[in-house]
Every structure is written in structure tokens, then in C-alpha cells.
Amino acid sequence: MTTPAPAGPAATSAEVSESATSSMFSSLKIRNYRLFFLGQVVSNTGTWMQRIAQDWLVLSLTGSSAAVGITTALQFLPMLLFGLYGGVLVDRMRKRPTLLATQTAMGVTGLLLAFLTISGHVQVWHVYVAAFAVGLATVVDNPARQSFVSEMVGPGQLQNAVSLNSANFQSARLVGPAVAGVLITGVGTGWAFLFNGLSFIAPIAGLLLMRTRELHVVERAPRAKGQLREGLRYVAGRPELLWPIVLVGFIGTFGFNFPVWLSAFADDIFHAGAGSYSLFNTLMAVGSLAGALLAARRGTARLRVLIAGALGFGVLEIVAAAAPNLWVFALLMVPIGIAGLTVNVTANTAVQMATDPAMRGRVMALFMMVFMGGTPLGAPLVGWVTDVYGSRVGFAVGGLVSTTAAVVIGVILTRVGGVRVSVAWNHGHPHLRLEPRRQPARAMA
Numbered sequence: 514m515t516t517p518a519p520a521g522p523a524a525t526s527a528e529v530s531e532s533a534t535s536s537m538f539s540s541l542k543i544r545n546y547r548l549f550f551l552g553q554v555v556s557n558t559g560t561w562m563q564r565i566a567q568d569w570l571v572l573s574l575t576g577s578s579a580a581v582g583i584t585t586a587l588q589f590l591p592m593l594l595f596g597l598y599g600g601v602l603v604d605r606m607r608k609r610p611t612l613l614a615t616q617t618a619m620g621v622t623g624l625l626l627a628f629l630t631i632s633g634h635v636q637v638w639h640v641y642v643a644a645f646a647v648g649l650a651t652v653v654d655n656p657a658r659q660s661f662v663s664e665m666v667g668p669g670q671l672q673n674a675v676s677l678n679s680a681n682f683q684s685a686r687l688v689g690p691a692v693a694g695v696l697i698t699g700v701g702t703g704w705a706f707l708f709n710g711l712s713f714i715a716p717i718a719g720l721l722l723m724r725t726r727e728l729h730v731v732e733r734a735p736r737a738k739g740q741l742r743e744g745l746r747y748v749a750g751r752p753e754l755l756w757p758i759v760l761v762g763f764i765g766t767f768g769f770n771f772p773v774w775l776s777a778f779a780d781d782i783f784h785a786g787a788g789s790y791s792l793f794n795t796l797m798a799v800g801s802l803a804g805a806l807l808a809a810r811r812g813t814a815r816l817r818v819l820i821a822g823a824l825g826f827g828v829l830e831i832v833a834a835a836a837p838n839l840w841v842f843a844l845l846m847v848p849i850g851i852a853g854l855t856v857n858v859t860a861n862t863a864v865q866m867a868t869d870p871a872m873r874g875r876v877m878a879l880f881m882m883v884f885m886g887g888t889p890l891g892a893p894l895v896g897w898v899t900d901v902y903g904s905r906v907g908f909a910v911g912g913l914v915s916t917t918a919a920v921v922i923g924v925i926l927t928r929v930g931g932v933r934v935s936v937a938w939n940h941g942h943p944h945l946r947l948e949p950r951r952q953p954a955r956a957m958a
Contacts (some may be wrong), residue, residue, distance in 0.1 A: 537810045540674040545723045546665040552716030553681050556616070559712030561689025562696070563623060566705035567640060569697055570630065574637045584644045591648035592655070592885055599652035600878025601740045604871060608661035609728075613720050615654035620713030622646050623706050630703030655885075656878040663865060663873065664729045672862040676809035679858050683802040687795065731870040744875030753867045756922050757816070757860045758880055760823055763918035764856060766887030767911045768826060770895040771797065774911070777904035783839040793846050800850020807851070808858040816863060816926055822855035823919035830912025834905045857884070 541547050568581050592599075603611065626643045629635040666674045696705045748754045771794075779790040811818070829849045836842035861880065868876045899907030 537673075537806060538677065540666050540670040540677060543666055543670065543727075545727055546662070546670075546674055548719035548722050549661075549665060549716070550677060550681060552719035553678065554685070555712045555715035557682050557685035558689045558692065559623070559709035561685050562693035562705045563626075563709040565690045565693040566697060566702045566709075567644065570635070570702045571637060571640050573702075574635075574640075580637060584640060587641055588644040588648045588651075589885060591645065591652050592882055593890075595649075595652045596655075596878050596882030597741055597744065597875065600656045600744060600875035602653055603656045603660060603874030603878065604740070604744075606657075608657050608664060608731075609720055609723065609725070611653060611657045612661060613717060615650045615657065616713050616716050616720070618650045619647055619654070620710050620717070622650070623710030623713070625710075627703050627706035627710055630706055631701070635703075652878075655881045656874045659861070659865070659877040659881065660731075660870075660873045663870070664731055665723075667729050668866060671865060672811065672858075673809050675862045675865070676805050676811075676858050679854055680802055680805035680809065683798055683805055683854070686798045687802070731873075740875070744872060744879065747869075747872050748876060748879060751867065752926065753816070754864055754876060756926055757819060757863055758883055760819070760918055760922045761856065761860045761880065762883040762887050764823060764826065764853075764915045765884040766891035767895065768830060768915035769853065769887075770892050770911060773892060773896050773899055774904060774908045777899055777907070778842060781904050783842070785839055789839060789843070792843055796843055796846040797850040797853075800847035801854040802850075803847070804851035804854030805858060808855060808862075815859070819856060819859040819863060820919055820923040820926065822852050822859060824916060824923070826852035826856055827912045827914070827916030827919055830915065831909050832912075834909035834912060 541550060567584060571577075571580050571584050574580075622643050626635070626639065629639050662674050662678065663671055692708075693705045696702075696708065748758065775793040775797075776790050779785050779793065783789060826849065829845060829852055833842055833845040833849065836845060864876060864880055865873060895907055895911055898910055
């Protein structure tokens with residue numbers, strides 16, 4: 514059970530949750546979370562720089578796009594294979610020391626790759642090993658970071674903090690690739706790896722500077738057999754956890770294959786080249802950043818927002834598939850980014866809030882495994898549809914699957930939640946809302 518630690522000299526999460534729940538940046542008033550957030554700003558920028566430099570290095574070493582795909586697969590493979598086991602470990606361990614170990618491991622990996630590249634000794638298998646090593650660290654780091662947020666801010670600020678984490682990541686997505694491009698062009702790929710390795714000093718310093726007395730105490734799960742099965746049974750027995758994870762799985766597998774679609778639209782449909790592909794990604798990142806900030810302002814995670822976001826995401830993809838020209842397609846990337854980020858943040862927060870703290874590592878490991886692992890599995894199928902039937906059909910199919918999943922799971926959640934959908938008119942516009950189902954009147958005695 515989560516209980517607040519005694520108040521220290523700085524603002525605690527309990528104080529902030531009472532006085533600033535409506536503020537877009539309210540969780541940053543909590544000292545421990547502020548240190549964590551600032552560290553992630555630097556580290557996320559380095560991570561995006563390494564992603565760009567890693568792909569470019571493999572392509573320059575081999576001349577093969579397939580080799581780039583192997584690198585990506587190796588980085589995601591550990592999450593698919595060991596993600597649930599990582600969640601079991603995280604539930605047994607203290608989150609702060611665990612994060613110190615994983616962040617250090619990823620920093621050392623970046624520094625080793627920088628040394629090999631700058632010295633001219635790097636080979637493609639070195640990059641493969643580094644990608645797999647980062648993937649292994651992520652197996653533990655991801656659920657630990659997700660779970661640790663609630664320990665820093667408490668339940669009152671959880672949605673705000675999760676949303677700001679997403680805004681942080683999307684901001685780095687805008688800055689990191691641009692900085693990496695400058696470094697790669699100006700001084701070489703190895704220096705981008707060096708920046709990434711050194712960037713982990715920031716989150717490590719933030720973790721070391723935290724006041725442990727201000728963390729929310731969470732009871733750790735004792736070591737025991739069957740904890741993996743216990744986690745799966747826990748999720749399966751709770752519709753409020755199971756169905757949001759299933760929805761995120763469908764959308765992550767079939768709706769988030771943007772590298773396939775955006776490159777195809779840039780090249781095959783609009784014949785505009787790499788510049789338009791970069792524009793599409795940039796506008797989607799802008800939309801994602803806006804979606805994260807809007808989610809931070811909402812302050813609560815409602816399942817109806819999750820379903821509405823998923824439905825909007827799928828419909829917008831279908832509309833974009835039929836876009837008549839490049840600029841209409843490009844502008845649609847902004848609302849698609851907003852809707853996609855709304856789904857991710859709302860599902861993430863709703864699942865965390867509904868999970869017992871002792872189970873949170875396992876549940877969030879499953880959530881991240883489904884969301885991150887689904888895309889590499891769905892990409893070959895979506896790519897095949899795009900190759901055989903065309904880019905517009907491939908994009909529309911992804912949107913149709915996302916829309917169908919939103920409708921079906923929305924109906925399921927309204928039934929298991931004992932609510933019904935009602936339509937009211939507000940200033941001449943329809944307004945959907947969920948209301949409790951009326952229970953039949955009991956017979957009078």
C-alpha cells in the first residue's frame with residue numbers, strides 16, 4: 514500500500530495535489546520529480562541522438578536497410594522475450610537503486626560505442642551487441658521508471674507527471690535528431706554516441722540528489738514462485754486493466770507503423786523525397802507534444818477519454834489515407850499525434866492508478882511489452898499490405914483496425930463498468946457521456 518512519507522522542507526506531492534491539480538506543470542513543484550524530469554530532458558535528447566546515429570552508422574558500414582532493421586529488432590527483442598520477467602524483478606527491488614544501475618549500464622554502452630567509432634575500430638556486430646545490451650537494460654529500466662513516478666508524486670499528481678514525461682520525450686524527439694544531424698555532418702557519428710553516453714550523468718545525478726524521505730513508501734513483493742503467472746492472472750481478472758492494455762496492443766501493433774506509411778506516402782504518393790518525410794515526422798512530434806501537455810492539464814485519466822482518443826486516432830488515419838495532396842496530409846499529422854499521445858498517456862495513467870503498488874512493475878512491464886513490442890510484430894504485416902495494395906490502403910487498414918478496436922472495447926468497458934452511453938445536446942451540438950445504468954427497482958416487502 515502506498516503511504517506518503519513525512520513532509521520535508523520542500524513541497525511534497527500531497528501538498529501539491531491539493532493546491533495545484535489544475536496546473537499544467539504542477540508535479541514539477543515536487544523536488545524529487547523535478548530532479549527526475551530535468552535528468553530525463555538531457556538523457557532523452559541523447560537517446561534520440563543515438564537512435565539516429567546508430568541507424569546511420571549501420572547503413573554506412575553495410576549499405577543495407579535490412580541491417581538497420583536488424584539493429585532495431587535487436588533493441589526491441591529483449592522487451593518481447595523478457596519484458597514480463599523484468600516486471601517481476603522490478604516489483605521485488607527498490608526502484609531508485611535499480612534505476613541507478615540501469616541508467617549507468619546504458620551510459621557505459623554509449624561510451625563504449627563512442628570509443629570504438631571515434632577510434633575507427635567499430636564493426637557492425639559491435640552496434641548489434643550495443644543495441645541488444647540497451648534492450649536488455651530497458652527490460653528493467655522501463656517498468657522501473659514507470660513505477661517510480663508514482664513513488665515520487667503520489668496518486669494525486671500521477672496523470673500530470675506521466676503526461677509531462679511524455680512531453681519530455683516528445684520534446685527530445687524534436688531536438689535530438691536535429692542535434693545528431695549537426696554532429697554527424699560536422700564531426701562524425703561517434704560524437705553523437707559520446708553525447709548520449711555522457712547525457713546519463715544528468716539522470717544519475719538527479720537520482721542521487723533525491724530526498725528519500727519524501728518518496729511515497731511502496732511495499733515490495735517478496736521473492737516467491739509463480740509471480741509471473743500471478744501478474745498475468747491479476748490483469749486478466751480486472752477489466753479496467755485488461756481492456757485498456759488490449760486496446761493499446763491493437764493500436765500499437767496496427768496503428769503506429771508510421772515509418773512504413775510516412776516514407777511510402779512521401780516517396781510513392783507525393784513523390785516529394787526525404788524532406789517531406791522529415792516534415793511529416795516533425796509535425797507528428799509537434800502534435801504529440803501538444804497532446805502530452807493537454808493531458809497534463811486534464812489532471813485525471815478517464816476511460817471515456819481513452820476510448821474517444823483511440824476512436825479519433827483511427828478515424829484520422831482513415832481520413833489521412835484519402836488526403837488529396839501533400840499539405841492536407843502533412844497538417845493531419847498534428848491531430849494524429851495529439852490523438853495517439855492521448856491514448857498512450859491516458860491508458861498508462863489509468864492502468865497505473867488501478868494497479869496495486871506491489872503489482873505495478875509486472876503490470877507496467879506487460880503494458881510496455883504490448884505497446885512497444887506490438888509495432889515490430891505488426892510492421893511486416895502492415896508493410897506487406899502496403900506493398901501489395903498500395904500506401905493509401907495500408908494506412909486506411911491501420912486506421913480501420915484502430916477504430917474497430919476502440920468501438921468494440923468501448924462497448925465492453927461500458928458493459929463491465931455498469932454504465933451506458935447517452936447523447937445530450939449542448940448549444941446545438943451532440944455531447945456523448947457515460948451514465949450509470951438504472952438498476953431495476955426492488956419489490957417492496
